[in-house]
Amino acid sequence: xxxxKLMKGNEALAEAAIRAGVDxxxxxxxxxxxxxxxxxMTERPEERTGMVVLQAESEIAAINMVYGAASTxxxxxxxxxxxxxxxxLEGISYLAGAELPAVIVNVVRGGPGLGTxxxxxxxxxxxxxxxxxxxxxxxxxAPASVQEMADFIEDAFxxxxxxxxxxxxxxxxxxxxxxxxxxxKDQKERMTDEELIEKYDSWAATGKTNRKRNIITSLxxxxxxxxKRVHRLMAKYxxxxxxxxxxxxxxxxxxxxxxxxxxxxxRISQKAIELARAKGIxxxxxxxxxxxxxxxxxxxxxxxxxxxxxSVELNAxxxxxxxxxxxxxxxxxxxxxxxxxxxxxxxxxxEALEQKIINNERIGHYKTRESSIL
Amino acid sequence: MNVLDIIKPENQVxxxxxxxxxxxxxxxxxxxxxTAHNLTMEVIDEMGIVADTIGVAPVGCSVLAYDFxxxxxxxxxxxxxxAVATAIARCWPDKYVFTYQGDGDLAAIGTxxxxxxxxxxxxIVIIFVNNGIYGMTGGQMAPTTLEGMQSxxxxxxxxxxxxxxPIKMTELVANLPGVYYATRQSVxxxxxxxxxxxxxxxxxxxxxxxxxxSFIEIVSNCNSGxxxxxxxxxxxxEEHMFAYFPLGDIKVNGKLK
Amino acid sequence: xxxxxxxxxxxxxxxxxxxxxxxxxxxxxxxxTTEVNRKGYHYAYMKNxxxxxxxxxxxIVCPDRAISVYRVKVSA
Numbered sequence: 001x002x003x004x005k006l007m008k009g010n011e012a013l014a015e016a017a018i019r020a021g022v023d024x025x026x027x028x029x030x031x032x033x034x035x036x037x038x039x040x041m042t043e044r045p046e047e048r049t050g051m052v053v054l055q056a057e058s059e060i061a062a063i064n065m066v067y068g069a070a071s072t073x074x075x076x077x078x079x080x081x082x083x084x085x086x087x088x089l090e091g092i093s094y095l096a097g098a099e100l101p102a103v104i105v106n107v108v109r110g111g112p113g114l115g116t117x118x119x120x121x122x123x124x125x126x127x128x129x130x131x132x133x134x135x136x137x138x139x140x141x142a143p144a145s146v147q148e149m150a151d152f153i154e155d156a157f158x159x160x161x162x163x164x165x166x167x168x169x170x171x172x173x174x175x176x177x178x179x180x181x182x183x184x185k186d187q188k189e190r191m192t193d194e195e196l197i198e199k200y201d202s203w204a205a206t207g208k209t210n211r212k213r214n215i216i217t218s219l220x221x222x223x224x225x226x227x228k229r230v231h232r233l234m235a236k237y238x239x240x241x242x243x244x245x246x247x248x249x250x251x252x253x254x255x256x257x258x259x260x261x262x263x264x265x266x267r268i269s270q271k272a273i274e275l276a277r278a279k280g281i282x283x284x285x286x287x288x289x290x291x292x293x294x295x296x297x298x299x300x301x302x303x304x305x306x307x308x309x310x311s312v313e314l315n316a317x318x319x320x321x322x323x324x325x326x327x328x329x330x331x332x333x334x335x336x337x338x339x340x341x342x343x344x345x346x347x348x349x350x351e352a353l354e355q356k357i358i359n360n361e362r363i364g365h366y367k368t369r370e371s372s373i374l
Numbered sequence: 375m376n377v378l379d380i381i382k383p384e385n386q387v388x389x390x391x392x393x394x395x396x397x398x399x400x401x402x403x404x405x406x407x408x409t410a411h412n413l414t415m416e417v418i419d420e421m422g423i424v425a426d427t428i429g430v431a432p433v434g435c436s437v438l439a440y441d442f443x444x445x446x447x448x449x450x451x452x453x454x455x456x457a458v459a460t461a462i463a464r465c466w467p468d469k470y471v472f473t474y475q476g477d478g479d480l481a482a483i484g485t486x487x488x489x490x491x492x493x494x495x496x497x498i499v500i501i502f503v504n505n506g507i508y509g510m511t512g513g514q515m516a517p518t519t520l521e522g523m524q525s526x527x528x529x530x531x532x533x534x535x536x537x538x539x540p541i542k543m544t545e546l547v548a549n550l551p552g553v554y555y556a557t558r559q560s561v562x563x564x565x566x567x568x569x570x571x572x573x574x575x576x577x578x579x580x581x582x583x584x585x586x587x588s589f590i591e592i593v594s595n596c597n598s599g600x601x602x603x604x605x606x607x608x609x610x611x612e613e614h615m616f617a618y619f620p621l622g623d624i625k626v627n628g629k630l631k
Numbered sequence: 632x633x634x635x636x637x638x639x640x641x642x643x644x645x646x647x648x649x650x651x652x653x654x655x656x657x658x659x660x661x662x663x664t665t666e667v668n669r670k671g672y673h674y675a676y677m678k679n680x681x682x683x684x685x686x687x688x689x690x691i692v693c694p695d696r697a698i699s700v701y702r703v704k705v706s707a
Contacts, residue, residue, distance in 0.1 A: 064454035068461030390696035404649030408694025564688035
């Protein structure tokens with residue numbers, strides 16, 4: 001039976017992983033997400049479900065352990081935070097290139113460099129613009145609550161195995177550390193080795209029985225083959241955009257202005273919208289749930305309805321570029337965001353909306369959609 | 375009796391194992407990698423364990439091992455094969471998992487993975503081909519390049535004052551309790567090759583008994599990198615490589631020799 | 632004891648002419664051809680076929696497993 005609990009985001013994620021039937025977790029300590037491996041070690045999941053949990057000697061080793069388990073078809077994941085994710089990026093590029101299913105969790109902290117251990121959303125570019133080398137993308141889910149930290153584990157694995165691709169859950173220190181009520185699902189049975197071998201016999205390297213050998217590699221020395229591989233990856237991403245893009249619209253029906261924000265910033269912006277509406281300012285929120293595939297079309301349509309858009313993100317301005325791309329100059333798009341680990345308040349968001357958008361002299365000077373067609 | 379009568383199928387006493395594909399080896403003529411590949415596959419074939427064997431290939435000359443080894447194999451990022459193998463062995467405790475790596479892969483970029491995989495005593499076989507150079511990338515200095523030995527990045531010979539002495543990885547890991555068997559072999563003559571094959575067989579038997587890490591170093595030649603013919607390289611190896619990297623068992627059944 | 636006779640078959644297109652098999656033959660059976668195979672390598676052949684005992688030394692050191700070895704007992 002499902003269970004209602006009060007938990008930290010990091011711990012809800014770990015518990016949800018056990019309940020989702022994850023086969024293996026490989027991690028390494030780094031604030032603000034060490035609770036994930038601490039919780040897993042405390043729960044002794046090898047006794048509960050047979051799940052393997054191992055602390056590696058580095059994030060690099062951990063992501064390559066993920067690669068190893070994934071190459072045999074196991075449900076495998078890792079979690080880290082910003083600097084640790086930078087160390088994992090080569091491995092993530094290998095996972096994408098070798099077409100392996102895996103889930104990586106980034107509980108983002110302030111950067112660059114050692115940065116700070118306080119929350120941030122400054123890894124947006126790293127997450128959605130590749131991060132590692134080569135032509136690949138990551139399917140990125142951005143939880144905005146402890147509930148979503150739990151729910152997105154199963155969603156991420158569904159996508160990972162549907163596309164045989166690495167999936168990133170982009171959280172942040174705020175969501176990882178804060179406690180909220182969370183409904184946890186029932187325990188899902190882990191697949192037996194026999195079931196797994198049968199299901200993934202066409203590709204998983206589980207030992208050559210009476211079939212052709214299975215090779216897991218991202219190497220193609222012949223360019224023609226490498227290009228085919230890249231095209232195969234791109235086809236996946238197109239399909240992700242068609243079938244698995246997720247977003248949420250809040251108070252947009254009568255909105256004259258729009259805030260675009262994900263994760264913690266979306267939660268804070270909802271309060272800013274309340275404050276704004278109390279002052280008669282009709283503003284709505286578009287919350288991307290997947291950062292790739294990004295909700296370009298809904299944003300493009302909303303740009304016809306509103307006079308201006310504020311992108312709110314705990315960084316110096318990253319997602320704002322994608323908002324501008326999606327809006328295609330129909331209306332002004334501005335960024336607001338505290339950095340360095342400081343969390344902007346709803347009042348600050350409202351003030352930015354007023355200064356940067358409502359009092360923006362370019363409001364109304366933009367060609368409307370009809371005239372732009374003529 | 376003429377040759378045609380002798381070479382009847384029933385008289386065959388030696389041929390290539392079916393666990394090696396028919397793809398022409400990419401290795402240079404006389405390179406020890408080919409022999410090491412074949413000995414390993416022959417062991418797996420003779421033990422009848424191919425259905426439960428998973429190989430992990432490195433980055434380096436043997437990155438293409440998966441083109442030659444007719445087994446299930448996953449190709450790891452440079453230096454990370456031991457980590458990849460760790461996860462496979464943990465998730466599939468009854469499988470035979472082995473890494474096949476070169477000296478740059480295992481003793482340079484992959485040092486941490488090598489040390490910690492050995493220290494955890496993962497139930498795997500590590501086959502480490504030491505030819506004292508980075509072969510695939512064209513002959514650069516490796517952690518095992520001998521003092522005074524030339525390479526494309528030590529054109530005037532390795533200077534131990536600036537680059538230190540070559541690393542004896544097998545002795546290093548042999549001191550970790552997680553290592554059950556550590557030996558240094560070679561494959562350039564029939565005697566050495568047969569001994570190397572026995573060592574590889576013992577390693578896979580250790581895996582069967584879940585004894586932890588079996589670490590097999592194979593000192594080998596690199597004809598292109600050393601700029602010698604295969605026979606010259608093998609002679610040079612015996613004189614110089616074996617002097618610094620002496621052959622023989624270093625740890626057996628968990629005890630240092 | 633019964634005398635044995637041996638012979639080797641070299642896959643002439645696989646052989647890379649590395650000559651590693653030559654010094655390991657106790658009977659000095661193997662030599663390198665003057666012709667070259669399709670890749671331009673001289674390849675191994677039985678220079679002294681009569682002397683071969685089928686001991687497999689050459690087979691086991693050949694990196695490319697280009698040599699198959701045969702052996703048969705012959706009465707005195």
